[in-house]
Amino acid sequence: MAANGDLIELKLDTLGHGGEAIGRYRGLVVFVPEGIPGEKVRVKIKERKKNYARGEIKEILTPAPERKEPECEVFGLCGGCHLQQMDYSLQLLHKQKIVKDTLERIGGFEEVRVNEVIGADHPWIYRNKAQFPLGSDNEGRVITGFYQKGTHQVVPHRQCVIQHPLINRIARKTISILNNYDLTVYDEKTHTGLLRHLVVRVGICTNQALLIFVTRDKKFKELQEIARKLMTEIPELKGVLQNINPRRTNVIMGDKTLLIKGNDYYIDYIGSIRYAISPHSFFQVNTLQTERLYNTVRKYAGLSGQETVVDAYCGAGSIGIYLAGEARTVYGIEVVGSAIEDAERNAALNGINNCIFIKGKVEDKLPELVDKKKIKPDVIIFDPPRKGLDKETMATVLEVLPPKIVYVSCNPATLARDLKEIKACYDINEVQPVDLFPQTYHVECVVKLESNV
Numbered sequence: 001m002a003a004n005g006d007l008i009e010l011k012l013d014t015l016g017h018g019g020e021a022i023g024r025y026r027g028l029v030v031f032v033p034e035g036i037p038g039e040k041v042r043v044k045i046k047e048r049k050k051n052y053a054r055g056e057i058k059e060i061l062t063p064a065p066e067r068k069e070p071e072c073e074v075f076g077l078c079g080g081c082h083l084q085q086m087d088y089s090l091q092l093l094h095k096q097k098i099v100k101d102t103l104e105r106i107g108g109f110e111e112v113r114v115n116e117v118i119g120a121d122h123p124w125i126y127r128n129k130a131q132f133p134l135g136s137d138n139e140g141r142v143i144t145g146f147y148q149k150g151t152h153q154v155v156p157h158r159q160c161v162i163q164h165p166l167i168n169r170i171a172r173k174t175i176s177i178l179n180n181y182d183l184t185v186y187d188e189k190t191h192t193g194l195l196r197h198l199v200v201r202v203g204i205c206t207n208q209a210l211l212i213f214v215t216r217d218k219k220f221k222e223l224q225e226i227a228r229k230l231m232t233e234i235p236e237l238k239g240v241l242q243n244i245n246p247r248r249t250n251v252i253m254g255d256k257t258l259l260i261k262g263n264d265y266y267i268d269y270i271g272s273i274r275y276a277i278s279p280h281s282f283f284q285v286n287t288l289q290t291e292r293l294y295n296t297v298r299k300y301a302g303l304s305g306q307e308t309v310v311d312a313y314c315g316a317g318s319i320g321i322y323l324a325g326e327a328r329t330v331y332g333i334e335v336v337g338s339a340i341e342d343a344e345r346n347a348a349l350n351g352i353n354n355c356i357f358i359k360g361k362v363e364d365k366l367p368e369l370v371d372k373k374k375i376k377p378d379v380i381i382f383d384p385p386r387k388g389l390d391k392e393t394m395a396t397v398l399e400v401l402p403p404k405i406v407y408v409s410c411n412p413a414t415l416a417r418d419l420k421e422i423k424a425c426y427d428i429n430e431v432q433p434v435d436l437f438p439q440t441y442h443v444e445c446v447v448k449l450e451s452n453v
């Protein structure tokens with residue numbers, strides 16, 4: 001039986017939900033990153049576990065016709081992309097299959113139709129947000145790049161092929177300016193040093209950007225001057241901020257953020273709606289595909305202007321505001337306080353006055369809204385984080401049984417689990433995947449649920 005270091009030959013059958021191809025060797029499941037189903041490959045076993053193994057491709061014996069050269073020179077090392085080895089059209093087919101298989105396996109949904117994935121017209125340079133770790137080279141100069149897969153080793157890299165070019169430009173200029181100063185980078189082993197991360201966010205439709213320096217300590221007297229230089233050299237940069245993260249943690253941003261120069265937000269558009277986004281607010285990373293995502297939500301919500309809508313997990317109010325013109329009232333619920341402030345500002349920016357935003361956890365605020373405030377939602381839109389809906393929220397849904405639910409999910413596994421819980425009370429006819437994350441295994445789904453009780 002295969003052991004670590006062994007070379008084996010196998011045929012790859014499917015793509016797993018983590019983007020690795022899967023084959024079997026004498027009954028043993030072998031995960032093969034960068035493989036394509038249908039290919040015959042020679043792999044070296046790198047990680048042998050009791051029930052499965054992970055192998056590295058050493059030779060492609062029969063390549064798939066859709067195989068292509070990855071665009072990025074550090075593909076496979078970086079870990080940010082998983083599917084650059086295959087044609088974009090094949091990525092979409094596999095994502096559709098992964099959604100279908102996951103719904104069947106976890107939710108028992110054999111009958112539900114999974115539509116073709118709505119693909120991106122531009123499957124490269126689409127990301128509007130990047131978080132760069134900072135490190136230093138042998139000469140002590142500040143560098144940025146990416147964490148080598150599975151480590152916290154910063155590998156320098158100048159050009160990410162899925163990030164918007166303005167992000168790459170800002171990162172390069174920032175590093176060159178930082179190296180004119182005598183600054184230390186954070187060392188997570190000793191918990192010393194100042195500079196931890198750079199976070200860059202850009203408005204794809206406006207070309208505006210925001211730069212956030214994440215530091216271990218507040219003391220950073222040079223930052224005023226650095227911000228001034230950066231904003232002079234890059235006019236698209238509308239604001240520079242400092243976020244202080246003094247904790248020993250993998251979480252990138254700390255709780256406290258200071259405005260150093262310019263605005264504490266940037267502007268972007270989804271369709272004709274204008275959004276101001278501040279550093280701690282969630283905004284979908286693929287702005288252009290988000291318009292297609294929200295149009296699918298609009299289609300499934302099917303509003304007539306008379307409905308009470310709840311936008312649960314509303315972030316900066318994005319979906320609720322997008323649909324507000326077609327509803328009587330929209331209630332948004334979101335746990336991040338500054339996102340609620342953004343949501344209120346965004347409603348005002350768009351001349352919308354039928355949205356009410358509530359700060360708090362959906363599991364606490366949704367029951368309050370339906371019990372104490374006696375709101376009877378016609379439609380609830382759920383757009384939770386990857387972990388999906390919690391037990392309390394699920395209990396509220398089963399008690400209230402809103403006539404319609406539109407569930408937006410970035411994780412097919414938790415989507416399938418949650419749909420299974422409520423499928424007895426709802427008709428679920430189709431699932432619409434939308435590709436917000438080309439070149440990666442991630443996929444977004446929208447599902448319409450109509451009450452049948």
Ligand SMILES: C[S@@+](CC[C@H](N)C(=O)[O-])C[C@H]1O[C@@H](n2cnc3c(N)ncnc32)[C@H](O)[C@@H]1O
Nearest residue numbers: 282284313314315318334335361362383384385
């Ligand atoms: C996937 S994002 C969706 C945001 C928004 N619907 C959009 O399209 O931009 C999920 C949001 O839920 C928020 N969140 C996470 N857990 C929450 C909870 N328990 N209650 C309320 N909001 C939560 C996050 O801060 C984030 O803004």
